[in-house]
Amino acid sequence: MARGTVAVMAEVPVELFKAALGRFASGVTVLTVRDDLDDHGITVTAFASASLQPPLVLASVAASSYLHEVFLRQDLWAATILAAGQRSLATRFSEVGRPSARLLLADLPHRRGSLSDGLIIEGGLAAMECRTEQRVEVGDHTLLVASVLDVTYVAERGAPLLHYTGRYTTSVTPPASGPRRHTGDPWPA
Numbered sequence: 001m002a003r004g005t006v007a008v009m010a011e012v013p014v015e016l017f018k019a020a021l022g023r024f025a026s027g028v029t030v031l032t033v034r035d036d037l038d039d040h041g042i043t044v045t046a047f048a049s050a051s052l053q054p055p056l057v058l059a060s061v062a063a064s065s066y067l068h069e070v071f072l073r074q075d076l077w078a079a080t081i082l083a084a085g086q087r088s089l090a091t092r093f094s095e096v097g098r099p100s101a102r103l104l105l106a107d108l109p110h111r112r113g114s115l116s117d118g119l120i121i122e123g124g125l126a127a128m129e130c131r132t133e134q135r136v137e138v139g140d141h142t143l144l145v146a147s148v149l150d151v152t153y154v155a156e157r158g159a160p161l162l163h164y165t166g167r168y169t170t171s172v173t174p175p176a177s178g179p180r181r182h183t184g185d186p187w188p189a
């Protein structure tokens with residue numbers, strides 16, 4: 001093989017791809033967006049910080065999702081990072097044919113974001129309002145690169161809801177607070 005070339009398997013089987021990426025433990029986030037008709041929401045694990053200055057996040061939304069089309073039209077949305085006790089919310093917001101976000105949250109504390117008009121779920125680990133700045137088509141998903149307009153709240157403590165090997169888990173012990181050593185981590189909270 002010539003220098004600089006990379007060996008790529010002709011086609012990585014989708015199950016192998018899922019198994020590998022399933023080993024990347026991730027948090028679980030609910031995105032909400034309002035359009036002329038209603039409030040909508042979707043559970044995603046593909047949500048991450050993208051830039052510190054300016055503060056940007058990214059979210060990846062499947063083109064097959066009914067919300068995809070809404071995210072193409074609407075720039076403003078809200079994101080709530082779920083806490084360990086909010087597993088049922090993650091399920092509610094991922095069911096195919098789910099009702100509007102307003103109905104899904106009718107029995108739960110929430111508020112409407114003043115900047116995005118998106119519904120912000122209370123009791124999460126953090127919530128923020130975002131504005132899509134860039135959309136990038138990536139395979140069967142669209143990557144939303146969004147600026148964070150406001151951080152609505154950050155929980156002082158609490159464990160995260162996690163997704164790992166295709167299942168929800170909460171088996172993480174939050175580290176004890178104390179002095180941090182400088183490790184080069186660009187995201188110390």
Ligand SMILES: Cc1cc2nc3c(=O)[nH]c(=O)nc-3n(C[C@H](O)[C@H](O)[C@H](O)COP(=O)(O)O)c2cc1C
Binds near residue numbers: 043062065094097
């Ligand atoms: C744990 C979990 C993580 C998910 N992560 C994503 C994601 O990152 N992006 C995405 O588009 N859909 C993701 N989904 C799928 C959506 O939540 C939803 O199930 C899917 O869009 C089907 O509903 P819809 O077609 O009615 O939108 C995830 C689902 C689950 C259960």
